[in-house]
Amino acid sequence: MKIIRQIRQMQKMALSLQRKGKTVGFVPTMGALHAGHLSLIRQARTDNDIVIVSIFVNPVQFGRGEDYKKYPRKLAQDSQLCKKAGVDFIFYPSPEAMYTKDYQTYVEVVQLSKPLCGRFRPGHFRAVATVVAKLFHIIQPHIAYFGLKDAQQALIVRKMAEDLNFPVRIKVLPTVREEGLLAISSRNDYLNARQREEAVILPQALLLAHTLIHRGERNASVVIGKMRRLIKRATSGKVQYISIVGAENLKEQKTIKGKVLIALSVWFGKTRLIDNILLCV
């Protein structure tokens, strides 16, 4: 396994792999790799000749006051995990090389970036789409892998690839969960012991919604109200949003119908956690 830091070197390597007819699977990450990332890497390893993982904590996608500086960086540990998982290349660029002094080009997936997390993180998804476009141009993957944990992100990347005719296939894999069903996330590391116990309320609220809908409830605000009360009653978590939206267009649903995404975001102290489930009603 090789770690490549220079954009030009990575792109040259990618183009030469392509000329040799190799298929390339790509897993873009911000590092601090966990079981969620490893499931993407395993799938990439199964599907392709070559597996490339990028590790880049993208400054542009963090808002003011967000956790860019404290976001965990663990290159040594990440390298070990990648090596063990059969990764061929880690691409590890610097922020200065990715965003030169007069950088000014952005990719925006307009409608899908507005709801859910987009309401609370202005510019976030524009920054995500932009960095993924850059990485696709550098890595030239045949298939790129994203986790359903960040459902809105996965949907935006897929729409971007489709709209801009990227010659890449987007595979979205299921959220990997701990024993208590808490979705695995690098940000779980920020939680103290009590918050960590309380955080299982996210999947529990989603399960509650699932049960209510399964029993016939179709009124979105009733379901959301019950989720909200469960979280408030049982924990110190502060709900940022709970939304029930169409799974393709992310449009708010009043009456639950078809393929829906139930997504929520909850603060525990200074840590913001998100989770979601897909349902077919």
Place this chain on the structure above:
Amino acid sequence: MKIIRQIRQMQKMALSLQRKGKTVGFVPTMGALHAGHLSLIRQARTDNDIVIVSIFVNPVQFGRGEDYKKYPRKLAQDSQLCKKAGVDFIFYPSPEAMYTKDYQTYVEVVQLSKPLCGRFRPGHFRAVATVVAKLFHIIQPHIAYFGLKDAQQALIVRKMAEDLNFPVRIKVLPTVREEGLLAISSRNDYLNARQREEAVILPQALLLAHTLIHRGERNASVVIGKMRRLIKRATSGKVQYISIVGAENLKEQKTIKGKVLIALSVWFGKTRLIDNILLCV
């Protein structure tokens, strides 16, 4: 020479050419090909194994009330010209295939899109950057060719390619001019005989600026004032803008210095003509 209309077919062909190690030169056009386009095609023919010309009148880059509907379409004539010039493929997609029903992804080169024509054509350069990004993904060129006639467009495409790490080189070739120095443009066809005679005032105004600066004038507003008076005195043309800007950043200059672009836009009846020169002071 082959005309390909399907996006998927074009992309498949492009990827297979790349795997075969062929270099691809790409000339994106809106058709109605003239000597300006042909100079780009000739250069592409010299530089590459394969030459691909796209013909696509991009609806998104025309504003309300602009000339999308009347823009000249001449596929039969264009094909003849391309064939004669040694083009290998014409890519001729439909607007419906390029912009599907829920299309929503745009590429924006923020600062460079604001001045000059950007002030008068909101959304135009975002649409240009977007369609060029799409075409680059479909055609996968090694080198893409643009005319200096549309200097701002060429600069925006070059900046987009650099910022988003497209593996493509942008070549910008000099404006091709008629005998009277009028820059060749598909829109010249809109002019009546008198307007066509008057239109040579654009290069004449640029030559006037060149002479003034050569003689030592460094005050941009003095130069612009004299250009404006020349046009007013000699023709029925209405100036939309005359600007002297830095040739790289397109920032307005008060004192003329370094590498500058002098650009102007003039209306003759309902036809808007643009022209420019680059100077090193």
